[in-house]
Amino acid sequence: MDIMSILKQINGVLWGPIMLFLLLGTGILYTSKLRFPQVRRxxxxxxxxxxxxxxKEKTEGQEGGISSFQALATAIAAQVGTGNLAGVATAIASxxxxxxxxMWISAFFGMGTIFAEAxxxxxxTENIDGEVTGGPAYYIKKGLGSKFLAGFFAITIVIALGFVGNMVQSNSIGEAFNSAFGIPNLYVGIIVAILVAMIIFGGIGRIASFAExxxxxMALLYIVGGLVIVLKNADMILPAFKMIIYGAFNPAAATGGIIGVSVKEAFRYGIARGLFSNExxxxxxxxxxxxxxxxxxxxxxxxxxMGVIIDTLVICTFTALVVLMTGVIDTGLTGIAxxxxxxxxxxxAFGNPFIAICLLFFSFTTIVGWYFFGEANMKYLFGKGSLTIYRIxxxxxxxxxxxMKVPVVWELADMFNGLMVIPNLIALLGMISLVVKTFNDYESKYDKLGNLK
Structure with a gap:
């Protein structure tokens, strides 16, 4: 049995129904316990x-941190990647x-989960050499009290995002530019690495400034592009939404049997794509x-x-509408193609270069975001002195x-992504009462618009 077959078997278990139901179930649990904050608030x-x-007013709170909007931009930089272009298309094709x-349902309940994570x-948080740092490794260690699970999470995310995941992102950029402009992949990789170096060696301040x-x-560019096509095919707007709604419960009626899928497959691919996209x-x-x-x-x-709203309900939806309204669903193609x-x-003729440029932005910002997430865990594992080696x-x-040819790399990325989810979900389920208590405290002090009472 080759390594590809072994990895596929592992991922079949890791990303099987149990994981999807755990992720979705955690979102449903938090959404109900917090009384639907995504609606009420x-x-x-x-x-x-x-x-x-x-x-430009000074914000109270942590020293050495970044603004709330910069944090959101950095999070969205990581969330909006190749999945918003290729992943949504794959979900529709499959x-x-x-x-x-x-996908919309998973995003709605995922808002409860991502609220709890934040x-x-x-x-x-911890102050490491004058810099505020935090993330699951820190709340797993301090809140859950498990150094083992915290260390396990930190190792898997450094591999999943910092190393393997960023190989996938850079490969997507290389392939897109080679296809659209004929530039050799290696040259694209070197240029991307130089640009990334200019950002990441400037620390969190430069990363946050770049992201905001x-x-x-990049989001506006893609939304405008998608909107132009949607408006050009305005007569297909209602049929596209009908295909989506009908297809959720009766796939054959949605496409006239063009795609032979069941409700189970529609559910599985939609839930998975939504969760993978907004993270x-x-x-x-x-x-x-x-x-x-x-x-x-x-x-x-x-x-x-708001990160989930922008990533899934806006950007992924535009990809889906363009795919459905242009009639390419019966071409047999999948993914980025x-x-x-x-x-x-x-x-x-402008379509291919447009997607190549969007993919450059989406993948490049994801590389920077994922680098930063890995950095926080390198500091957790080895201290700030390890960052130069990590950056190189x-x-x-x-x-x-x-x-590289990336099928094996994709499978590796999926495997380490699955492994890092496990300790994070354990922490989220173990500390639900703390999150609810924190939100209740907020609601007792702030009105519906977020102003102090």
Whole structure:
């Protein structure tokens, strides 16, 4: 049995029904215990996330941290990646249009999970050599009281995101630019590594500054591109939404039997794609939310919810609509090829370069975000002195990744992603009473718009 077969068997267990139901179930549990904060506090979420963008006033809280919006931008930088382009298309190709409905459901309940992650990350931080650091390793050790699980999480996320995951991202950039512009993959890898080095050697300040400037631009670019195609095919808007709703419960009726899938497959691929895309419960984004300077941990929990809204309910939905409205669903394509074909039909010759440019932004910002998440765990494991070696290793993996055939790398990334979810979910389920208590305290002190009572 070769390594590919072994990895597929492991991932079949790791990412099987049990994991998906645990992730979704944790979201449902938190959403009900917190009394649907994503609905009740929507105005508060919006104000907390965007209300301070143009204000330069000093924020109370942690020294050496970043602003709430910078933390959100850094989290979204990591959340919005190749999955928003390739993953959504794969979900539709494998689970039919109904997968999009279940993707929305997973995002809705994932908001409860990601709120809890951000609250715990804010509650348990450490000051390492003058820098505020936090994330699941820190709240697992301090809150759950398990050094073993904390160390296990830290090791798996460094491998999953910092090394293996970033190889996948750089490979996506290399392939896209080679296909669109004929540039050799290795050259693309070297250029990407140099640009990444210029950011990550500047520390969290430069990473946060980069994220708050680039993330809004890249999101807007993709949304505008998707909106143009949606408006050009306005007569297909209602049919597309009908395909999504019908497909969730009767896949054959949604496409006339073009895609032979069941409700079970629509559910499975939609839930999986939603959770993989917004990373709720995976333990990645709390590293960004931990270092935000806020007056109350629940404030950053509400900001974290906005990350799921932007990633899944906005960006993934635009990908889905473009795929469904341009009629490419019956081409037999999947992944990034399906998305490219959809935009090629919508934009003509400009479609392929447009996706290549979007993929560059999405993957590049994910590399920077994932680097930062790995950095927090390198500091946890080995202290700040280990960062130079870690940075050089990340840059080498970026270059190496562009030259590889990635099926094995994808499987490795999935395996380590699955392994890092386990200790994080144990912590989330073990500390639910603390999160509820923190949110109740916030609601007793702040009104519906987030103003002190």
């Amino acid at each position: 929507f105005k508060n979420i919006f104000k907390q996330a965007f209300g301070g963008i143009f204000k 689970g039919g249009p109904g997968a999009v409905f279940w 609250v715990l990350a804010q509650t348990y 400037k680039v993330v809004p631009f 709720a419960g995976m333990g990645s984004t709390p590293h960004a939310h931990a270092v935000a300077k806020v007056k109350h941990p629940a404030q950053q929990g509400l900001v974290a919810i 399906l998305t490219q074909e959809a935009f090629a039909r919508g934009f003509g 290793a990340v840059l080498a993996f970026i270059v190496f990744g562009t030259t």
